[in-house]
Amino acid sequence: MKHTLSVLVEDESGVLTRIAGLFARRGFNIESLAVGPAEQVGVSRITMVVPAEDKTIEQLTKQLYKLVNILRVQDITDVPCVERELMLLKVQTKGNKRSEILEIVQIFRARVVDLAENFLIIEVTGDPGKMIAIEQILTPFGITEIARTGKISLVRESKINTEFLRTFVK
Template identity: 45%
Template sequence: MMTTRHTISVLVNDQPGVLQRVSGLFGRRGFNIESITVGQSEEQGLSRMIIVTLGDDNTLEQIEKQLYKLIDVIKVVNLSSKPMVARELALIKVNAGASERPEIMGVVETFRASVVDIGSNSLMVQVIGDTEKIDAMIELMKPYGIRELSRTGATAMIRG
């Protein structure tokens, strides 16, 4: 079977230890979590986890079944099986002397990113988009020297 990237939405009770139990389930089964974001949902007392993982369809089916066995899991939806919008945010601090700044600013504009901090010899760039856009921005910043990088991981919803 083909290994693909899956984005899963997991609606859970907002309780201490739920994140640990969900991530522990993945670890015990030998599934890697590429990214996980957790935050409030539209319903009071419930949080939504967006988990990005790699695996074949069989693996995903097993993950879904195992998640439903956890007491605090309310609903599991495979977002990647439907048209979805996924976004990620990254902050990238790059070396930027006076001579490199115009060039970096050109890349920032092209990507509709923004400079959110300017140091004496660095710039901090904020970029928002899908995983591919974030990856591309990072690649273009590498030649300048990335000092620090922080990414959120994906958050996603089904379209419509």
């Protein structure tokens, strides 16, 4: 199972290296990683997606707390959250396919950020499922490059799980 960990750390050099080293020593892969300033000056938020079992995540959390500069570790996998990613796709637009691609871009509420004679660069933001969906739909047109950020996530204070609500809307 993939777990999403939100880690608050003191903004000091070497913190990310120590965290990555901890995961590497234990043979775990970090599938997605996003780091940036948090709400408090001098604190950064690291959001990681790690494929592991629940028990393993508990052990990794305990090990993370032993590292210097770790302020808080939270497994937010099963907590109602707002999740987002950013993806840039470079897509071929040979022939009369450009208008079809632009229609797909509109449907996904994405934007064209660069235009050339035979290529478009498309910016997509949204939840991870949206990233996968647009990539699959645009693949037949010829995606030549992809750059994708890691997942970022914040816990919903309303505690409402929108994924759960989607099961009722048809």
